[in-house]
Amino acid sequence: MAVSDAGLTGRQPKAVQSALAVLECVARMGAGVTAREVAESLSLPPATAYRLLNLLVGEEYLVRLPDLRGFALGRKVAGLAGAIAPVRVPSAARAVLAELRAEVRAGVHLVLYTATTLRVADLDPDLPLQDPAAVERYLHATAAGRLLLAEQPEWRDLLPPSRLTRCTPATVTKPDQLDACLADVRAQGWAAQTGELHGGVGCAVAPVRSPDGELVAGVVVSGRVDVREPPTCVQEGARALAGLLA
Structure with missing residues (x-):
C-alpha cells in the first residue's frame, strides 16, 4: 500500500533532513555530545537543535545520558544497525x-x-x-x-x-x-x-x-x-x- 503524502508541506522535508543531520552528528561526535555542541556543529539555532534532540529522544532514536549533560544513540538506532549487521x-x-x-x-x-x-x-x-x-x-x-x-x-x-x-x-x-x-x-x-x-x-x-x-x-x-x-x-x-x- 502506498503511503499518502497528503498534507506534506515544502518545509517538512527540510525538518526531516535536519533531524537526520542531528542523528548523524550525535553518532559522529559520540556519547555525551551536548545540545550546544550539536547546534554549533550543524550551524543550527540552539532552540532548533534542542527541539530536534528532544524529538529524537521521544522517538527512542537518542537517549539522554544519566547526568542529563549530553545525548547518545538510542535503542532504535541499534535495532536498525542490527538489522544490517548480524x-x-x-x-x-x-x-x-x-x-x-x-x-x-x-x-x-x-x-x-x-x-x-x-x-x-x-x-x-x-x-x-x-x-x-x-x-x-x-x-x-x-x-x-x-x-x-x-x-x-x-x-x-x-x-x-x-x-x-x-x-x-x-x-x-x-x-x-x-x-x-x-x-x-x-x-x-x-x-x-x-x-x-x-x-x-x-x-x-x-x-x-x-x-x-x-x-x-x-x-x-x-x-x-x-x-x-x-x-x-x-x-x-x-x-x-x-x-x-x-
Whole structure:
C-alpha cells in the first residue's frame, strides 16, 4: 500500500533532513555530545537543535545520558544497525549455551547489551522465544529488559513512564511499582517475571559481566511456567560466558 503524502508541506522535508543531520552528528561526535555542541556543529539555532534532540529522544532514536549533560544513540538506532549487521556469537559461547540447553528443561537464550539497548543474539532452536522483538522493545515487561533498566542511575531517562505499555493484565505499568521491581533486581543480581509480556509465560535472566562489572550479556531461561529465578547451572553458565563475551 502506498503511503499518502497528503498534507506534506515544502518545509517538512527540510525538518526531516535536519533531524537526520542531528542523528548523524550525535553518532559522529559520540556519547555525551551536548545540545550546544550539536547546534554549533550543524550551524543550527540552539532552540532548533534542542527541539530536534528532544524529538529524537521521544522517538527512542537518542537517549539522554544519566547526568542529563549530553545525548547518545538510542535503542532504535541499534535495532536498525542490527538489522544490517548480524550478531556473531563466538563458537565457544555457543558450546556453553548448548550444554545449558541439554541440562535445563526450558528455553535458554542469549541476549547482548549495550549501555542502553538489548538484542536477542542466540535463540534456543527447540524452544524459541515467542516474540524476540517484543523482548527487545518492552524492557519493563521482561526479565532481560529489567536487568538493563536496573543498571541505569535513572531508568526514566531510558524508558519514559509514558511508554510503560500494558502487554498483559499482569504487566507492571506504574513507575513506583517498577522502581520496586528494579530494586529487587539489584538486590538479587538477576531478574525474573511471569506473565507480564505473554500470559502464562515466565522468564529469568542471569547476567554476564565483564571483569569491571559492566553488563555485557544475559542468559535467559523461558517457559510456560512460573520461572522464579535462573537455575544454578544457568548462573554458573553465565559466569563461564563472561570470559568469552566480555
